[in-house]
Amino acid sequence: MAELLDRTGPTPAAQATDPEAELPAGAEIxxxxxxxxxxxxxxxxxxxxxxxxxxxxxxxxxxxxxLGAAVDRQRRREWLTATAGVALAHGASIGVKRVVRRRRPDHPSVQVLVGTPSRLSFPSAHATSTAAAAVLYGRLLGTPLTGAVVPPMALSRLVLGVHYPSDVAVGSALGVAVALLTGRLTRREVAR
Known part of the structure:
Protein backbone atom coordinates (compact mmCIF):
# COMPACT_ATOMS: atom_id res chain seq x y z
CA MET A 1 0.00 0.00 0.00
CA ALA A 2 2.81 2.45 0.88
CA GLU A 3 4.43 1.65 -2.46
CA LEU A 4 1.18 2.50 -4.25
CA LEU A 5 0.92 5.84 -2.42
CA ASP A 6 4.51 6.68 -3.33
CA ARG A 7 3.65 6.24 -7.02
CA THR A 8 0.37 8.12 -6.94
CA GLY A 9 1.35 11.11 -4.79
CA PRO A 10 0.19 12.38 -1.43
CA THR A 11 -3.09 11.29 0.06
CA PRO A 12 -5.95 13.82 0.23
CA ALA A 13 -5.32 14.12 3.99
CA ALA A 14 -1.63 14.89 3.36
CA GLN A 15 -2.61 17.50 0.74
CA ALA A 16 -4.93 19.19 3.23
CA THR A 17 -2.11 19.62 5.76
CA ASP A 18 0.72 20.40 3.33
CA PRO A 19 0.50 24.06 2.15
CA GLU A 20 2.84 23.34 -0.76
CA ALA A 21 0.41 20.69 -2.04
CA GLU A 22 -2.44 23.20 -2.23
CA LEU A 23 -3.22 24.43 -5.71
CA PRO A 24 -4.21 28.04 -6.32
CA ALA A 25 -7.73 28.84 -7.38
CA GLY A 26 -8.38 27.77 -10.94
CA ALA A 27 -9.71 31.22 -11.76
CA GLU A 28 -6.31 32.80 -11.12
CA ILE A 29 -4.60 30.30 -13.40
CA LEU A 67 17.16 61.89 -8.13
CA GLY A 68 14.15 63.97 -7.03
CA ALA A 69 15.98 64.82 -3.80
CA ALA A 70 19.08 65.88 -5.74
CA VAL A 71 17.20 68.00 -8.27
CA ASP A 72 14.51 69.53 -6.05
CA ARG A 73 16.75 70.92 -3.31
CA GLN A 74 13.98 72.99 -1.71
CA ARG A 75 12.01 69.81 -1.01
CA ARG A 76 14.93 67.47 -0.48
CA ARG A 77 13.61 66.29 2.88
CA GLU A 78 10.18 65.49 1.40
CA TRP A 79 11.77 63.51 -1.43
CA LEU A 80 13.95 61.57 0.99
CA THR A 81 10.94 60.83 3.18
CA ALA A 82 8.98 59.66 0.12
CA THR A 83 11.92 57.48 -0.93
CA ALA A 84 12.05 56.01 2.58
CA GLY A 85 8.31 55.29 2.26
CA VAL A 86 8.96 53.34 -0.95
CA ALA A 87 11.72 51.38 0.81
CA LEU A 88 9.37 50.72 3.73
CA ALA A 89 6.66 49.48 1.36
CA HIS A 90 9.11 47.13 -0.32
CA GLY A 91 10.25 45.86 3.07
CA ALA A 92 6.65 45.33 4.17
CA SER A 93 5.95 43.22 1.09
CA ILE A 94 9.02 41.08 1.75
CA GLY A 95 7.91 40.61 5.36
CA VAL A 96 4.44 39.50 4.30
CA LYS A 97 5.95 37.13 1.69
CA ARG A 98 8.01 35.43 4.39
CA VAL A 99 4.98 34.95 6.60
CA VAL A 100 2.51 33.81 3.90
CA ARG A 101 5.04 31.75 1.87
CA ARG A 102 2.79 31.35 -1.18
CA ARG A 103 4.67 29.78 -4.07
CA ARG A 104 4.89 31.46 -7.46
CA PRO A 105 2.74 30.11 -10.30
CA ASP A 106 3.77 26.61 -11.28
CA HIS A 107 1.25 25.31 -13.78
CA PRO A 108 1.84 23.71 -17.17
CA SER A 109 -0.30 26.33 -18.93
CA VAL A 110 1.60 29.31 -17.46
CA GLN A 111 4.99 30.26 -18.86
CA VAL A 112 7.51 31.84 -16.50
CA LEU A 113 9.32 34.38 -18.67
CA VAL A 114 11.76 35.99 -16.22
CA GLY A 115 13.92 34.93 -13.30
CA THR A 116 13.00 35.92 -9.75
CA PRO A 117 15.09 36.32 -6.59
CA SER A 118 12.79 34.02 -4.62
CA ARG A 119 10.04 31.44 -5.05
CA LEU A 120 7.64 33.46 -2.91
CA SER A 121 4.73 35.16 -4.60
CA PHE A 122 2.34 36.93 -2.22
CA PRO A 123 2.24 39.89 -2.37
CA SER A 124 4.01 41.25 -5.42
CA ALA A 125 6.87 43.44 -4.19
CA HIS A 126 7.00 45.11 -7.62
CA ALA A 127 3.34 46.12 -7.32
CA THR A 128 3.83 47.24 -3.72
CA SER A 129 6.81 49.53 -4.35
CA THR A 130 5.27 50.85 -7.57
CA ALA A 131 2.02 51.81 -5.84
CA ALA A 132 3.90 53.47 -2.99
CA ALA A 133 6.11 55.41 -5.41
CA ALA A 134 3.11 56.46 -7.49
CA VAL A 135 1.29 57.90 -4.47
CA LEU A 136 4.30 59.51 -2.77
CA TYR A 137 6.10 60.84 -5.84
CA GLY A 138 2.85 61.82 -7.51
CA ARG A 139 2.02 63.98 -4.49
CA LEU A 140 5.40 65.72 -4.74
CA LEU A 141 5.06 66.24 -8.49
CA GLY A 142 1.46 67.41 -8.20
CA THR A 143 0.44 64.77 -10.74
CA PRO A 144 -1.62 61.64 -10.13
CA LEU A 145 0.67 58.78 -11.15
CA THR A 146 -1.18 55.79 -9.73
CA GLY A 147 -3.34 55.09 -12.78
CA ALA A 148 -0.41 55.59 -15.13
CA VAL A 149 2.19 53.34 -13.49
CA VAL A 150 0.50 50.79 -11.20
CA PRO A 151 -1.66 48.91 -13.77
CA PRO A 152 1.23 48.45 -16.26
CA MET A 153 3.56 47.13 -13.53
CA ALA A 154 0.85 44.83 -12.16
CA LEU A 155 0.02 43.54 -15.63
CA SER A 156 3.70 42.99 -16.41
CA ARG A 157 3.94 40.54 -13.49
CA LEU A 158 1.08 38.51 -15.00
CA VAL A 159 2.56 38.65 -18.50
CA LEU A 160 5.80 37.23 -17.13
CA GLY A 161 3.92 34.48 -15.28
CA VAL A 162 5.54 35.20 -11.92
CA HIS A 163 2.50 36.35 -9.92
CA TYR A 164 -1.14 35.51 -9.47
CA PRO A 165 -3.69 38.32 -9.91
CA SER A 166 -4.32 38.40 -6.15
CA ASP A 167 -0.58 38.92 -5.57
CA VAL A 168 -0.54 42.14 -7.58
CA ALA A 169 -3.89 43.36 -6.24
CA VAL A 170 -2.84 42.94 -2.60
CA GLY A 171 0.65 44.27 -3.35
CA SER A 172 -0.84 47.41 -4.89
CA ALA A 173 -3.15 47.90 -1.91
CA LEU A 174 -0.26 47.40 0.53
CA GLY A 175 1.83 49.97 -1.35
CA VAL A 176 -0.97 52.54 -1.23
CA ALA A 177 -1.51 51.86 2.49
CA VAL A 178 2.18 52.33 3.32
CA ALA A 179 2.29 55.50 1.20
CA LEU A 180 -0.74 56.95 2.99
CA LEU A 181 0.77 56.08 6.36
CA THR A 182 4.07 57.68 5.30
CA GLY A 183 2.22 60.79 4.20
CA ARG A 184 0.28 60.97 7.47
CA LEU A 185 3.45 60.60 9.57
CA THR A 186 5.20 63.22 7.45
CA ARG A 187 2.37 65.73 7.94
CA ARG A 188 2.47 65.13 11.72
CA GLU A 189 6.24 65.70 11.74
CA VAL A 190 5.88 68.97 9.79
CA ALA A 191 3.11 70.16 12.14
CA ARG A 192 5.41 69.82 15.18
Whole structure:
Protein backbone atom coordinates (compact mmCIF):
# COMPACT_ATOMS: atom_id res chain seq x y z
CA MET A 1 0.00 0.00 0.00
CA ALA A 2 2.81 2.45 0.88
CA GLU A 3 4.43 1.65 -2.46
CA LEU A 4 1.18 2.50 -4.25
CA LEU A 5 0.92 5.84 -2.42
CA ASP A 6 4.51 6.68 -3.33
CA ARG A 7 3.65 6.24 -7.02
CA THR A 8 0.37 8.12 -6.94
CA GLY A 9 1.35 11.11 -4.79
CA PRO A 10 0.19 12.38 -1.43
CA THR A 11 -3.09 11.29 0.06
CA PRO A 12 -5.95 13.82 0.23
CA ALA A 13 -5.32 14.12 3.99
CA ALA A 14 -1.63 14.89 3.36
CA GLN A 15 -2.61 17.50 0.74
CA ALA A 16 -4.93 19.19 3.23
CA THR A 17 -2.11 19.62 5.76
CA ASP A 18 0.72 20.40 3.33
CA PRO A 19 0.50 24.06 2.15
CA GLU A 20 2.84 23.34 -0.76
CA ALA A 21 0.41 20.69 -2.04
CA GLU A 22 -2.44 23.20 -2.23
CA LEU A 23 -3.22 24.43 -5.71
CA PRO A 24 -4.21 28.04 -6.32
CA ALA A 25 -7.73 28.84 -7.38
CA GLY A 26 -8.38 27.77 -10.94
CA ALA A 27 -9.71 31.22 -11.76
CA GLU A 28 -6.31 32.80 -11.12
CA ILE A 29 -4.60 30.30 -13.40
CA UNK A 30 -7.22 30.99 -16.09
CA UNK A 31 -6.53 34.73 -15.81
CA UNK A 32 -2.78 34.13 -16.17
CA UNK A 33 -3.40 31.91 -19.20
CA UNK A 34 -5.68 34.51 -20.79
CA UNK A 35 -3.20 37.34 -20.21
CA UNK A 36 -0.32 35.38 -21.66
CA UNK A 37 -2.32 34.11 -24.65
CA UNK A 38 -3.76 37.53 -25.41
CA UNK A 39 -0.92 40.01 -24.96
CA UNK A 40 2.38 38.19 -24.33
CA UNK A 41 3.91 39.12 -27.70
CA UNK A 42 7.70 39.53 -27.94
CA UNK A 43 7.57 43.37 -27.65
CA UNK A 44 5.23 43.17 -24.63
CA UNK A 45 7.38 40.52 -22.95
CA UNK A 46 10.49 42.63 -23.61
CA UNK A 47 8.84 45.67 -22.02
CA UNK A 48 7.63 43.57 -19.08
CA UNK A 49 11.17 42.25 -18.54
CA UNK A 50 12.55 45.81 -18.56
CA UNK A 51 9.90 46.81 -16.00
CA UNK A 52 10.82 43.78 -13.93
CA UNK A 53 14.47 44.84 -13.90
CA UNK A 54 13.53 48.44 -13.02
CA UNK A 55 11.32 47.30 -10.13
CA UNK A 56 13.64 44.61 -8.73
CA UNK A 57 14.19 45.35 -5.02
CA UNK A 58 12.44 48.71 -5.76
CA UNK A 59 15.80 49.90 -7.14
CA UNK A 60 14.39 51.99 -9.99
CA UNK A 61 11.88 53.71 -7.73
CA UNK A 62 14.49 54.35 -5.05
CA UNK A 63 16.84 55.83 -7.66
CA UNK A 64 14.08 58.14 -8.93
CA UNK A 65 13.37 59.31 -5.38
CA UNK A 66 17.03 60.08 -4.79
CA LEU A 67 17.16 61.89 -8.13
CA GLY A 68 14.15 63.97 -7.03
CA ALA A 69 15.98 64.82 -3.80
CA ALA A 70 19.08 65.88 -5.74
CA VAL A 71 17.20 68.00 -8.27
CA ASP A 72 14.51 69.53 -6.05
CA ARG A 73 16.75 70.92 -3.31
CA GLN A 74 13.98 72.99 -1.71
CA ARG A 75 12.01 69.81 -1.01
CA ARG A 76 14.93 67.47 -0.48
CA ARG A 77 13.61 66.29 2.88
CA GLU A 78 10.18 65.49 1.40
CA TRP A 79 11.77 63.51 -1.43
CA LEU A 80 13.95 61.57 0.99
CA THR A 81 10.94 60.83 3.18
CA ALA A 82 8.98 59.66 0.12
CA THR A 83 11.92 57.48 -0.93
CA ALA A 84 12.05 56.01 2.58
CA GLY A 85 8.31 55.29 2.26
CA VAL A 86 8.96 53.34 -0.95
CA ALA A 87 11.72 51.38 0.81
CA LEU A 88 9.37 50.72 3.73
CA ALA A 89 6.66 49.48 1.36
CA HIS A 90 9.11 47.13 -0.32
CA GLY A 91 10.25 45.86 3.07
CA ALA A 92 6.65 45.33 4.17
CA SER A 93 5.95 43.22 1.09
CA ILE A 94 9.02 41.08 1.75
CA GLY A 95 7.91 40.61 5.36
CA VAL A 96 4.44 39.50 4.30
CA LYS A 97 5.95 37.13 1.69
CA ARG A 98 8.01 35.43 4.39
CA VAL A 99 4.98 34.95 6.60
CA VAL A 100 2.51 33.81 3.90
CA ARG A 101 5.04 31.75 1.87
CA ARG A 102 2.79 31.35 -1.18
CA ARG A 103 4.67 29.78 -4.07
CA ARG A 104 4.89 31.46 -7.46
CA PRO A 105 2.74 30.11 -10.30
CA ASP A 106 3.77 26.61 -11.28
CA HIS A 107 1.25 25.31 -13.78
CA PRO A 108 1.84 23.71 -17.17
CA SER A 109 -0.30 26.33 -18.93
CA VAL A 110 1.60 29.31 -17.46
CA GLN A 111 4.99 30.26 -18.86
CA VAL A 112 7.51 31.84 -16.50
CA LEU A 113 9.32 34.38 -18.67
CA VAL A 114 11.76 35.99 -16.22
CA GLY A 115 13.92 34.93 -13.30
CA THR A 116 13.00 35.92 -9.75
CA PRO A 117 15.09 36.32 -6.59
CA SER A 118 12.79 34.02 -4.62
CA ARG A 119 10.04 31.44 -5.05
CA LEU A 120 7.64 33.46 -2.91
CA SER A 121 4.73 35.16 -4.60
CA PHE A 122 2.34 36.93 -2.22
CA PRO A 123 2.24 39.89 -2.37
CA SER A 124 4.01 41.25 -5.42
CA ALA A 125 6.87 43.44 -4.19
CA HIS A 126 7.00 45.11 -7.62
CA ALA A 127 3.34 46.12 -7.32
CA THR A 128 3.83 47.24 -3.72
CA SER A 129 6.81 49.53 -4.35
CA THR A 130 5.27 50.85 -7.57
CA ALA A 131 2.02 51.81 -5.84
CA ALA A 132 3.90 53.47 -2.99
CA ALA A 133 6.11 55.41 -5.41
CA ALA A 134 3.11 56.46 -7.49
CA VAL A 135 1.29 57.90 -4.47
CA LEU A 136 4.30 59.51 -2.77
CA TYR A 137 6.10 60.84 -5.84
CA GLY A 138 2.85 61.82 -7.51
CA ARG A 139 2.02 63.98 -4.49
CA LEU A 140 5.40 65.72 -4.74
CA LEU A 141 5.06 66.24 -8.49
CA GLY A 142 1.46 67.41 -8.20
CA THR A 143 0.44 64.77 -10.74
CA PRO A 144 -1.62 61.64 -10.13
CA LEU A 145 0.67 58.78 -11.15
CA THR A 146 -1.18 55.79 -9.73
CA GLY A 147 -3.34 55.09 -12.78
CA ALA A 148 -0.41 55.59 -15.13
CA VAL A 149 2.19 53.34 -13.49
CA VAL A 150 0.50 50.79 -11.20
CA PRO A 151 -1.66 48.91 -13.77
CA PRO A 152 1.23 48.45 -16.26
CA MET A 153 3.56 47.13 -13.53
CA ALA A 154 0.85 44.83 -12.16
CA LEU A 155 0.02 43.54 -15.63
CA SER A 156 3.70 42.99 -16.41
CA ARG A 157 3.94 40.54 -13.49
CA LEU A 158 1.08 38.51 -15.00
CA VAL A 159 2.56 38.65 -18.50
CA LEU A 160 5.80 37.23 -17.13
CA GLY A 161 3.92 34.48 -15.28
CA VAL A 162 5.54 35.20 -11.92
CA HIS A 163 2.50 36.35 -9.92
CA TYR A 164 -1.14 35.51 -9.47
CA PRO A 165 -3.69 38.32 -9.91
CA SER A 166 -4.32 38.40 -6.15
CA ASP A 167 -0.58 38.92 -5.57
CA VAL A 168 -0.54 42.14 -7.58
CA ALA A 169 -3.89 43.36 -6.24
CA VAL A 170 -2.84 42.94 -2.60
CA GLY A 171 0.65 44.27 -3.35
CA SER A 172 -0.84 47.41 -4.89
CA ALA A 173 -3.15 47.90 -1.91
CA LEU A 174 -0.26 47.40 0.53
CA GLY A 175 1.83 49.97 -1.35
CA VAL A 176 -0.97 52.54 -1.23
CA ALA A 177 -1.51 51.86 2.49
CA VAL A 178 2.18 52.33 3.32
CA ALA A 179 2.29 55.50 1.20
CA LEU A 180 -0.74 56.95 2.99
CA LEU A 181 0.77 56.08 6.36
CA THR A 182 4.07 57.68 5.30
CA GLY A 183 2.22 60.79 4.20
CA ARG A 184 0.28 60.97 7.47
CA LEU A 185 3.45 60.60 9.57
CA THR A 186 5.20 63.22 7.45
CA ARG A 187 2.37 65.73 7.94
CA ARG A 188 2.47 65.13 11.72
CA GLU A 189 6.24 65.70 11.74
CA VAL A 190 5.88 68.97 9.79
CA ALA A 191 3.11 70.16 12.14
CA ARG A 192 5.41 69.82 15.18
Missing amino acids: RVLEAVQQTIATPPVVGTARAMSLFGEHAAGWLALGL
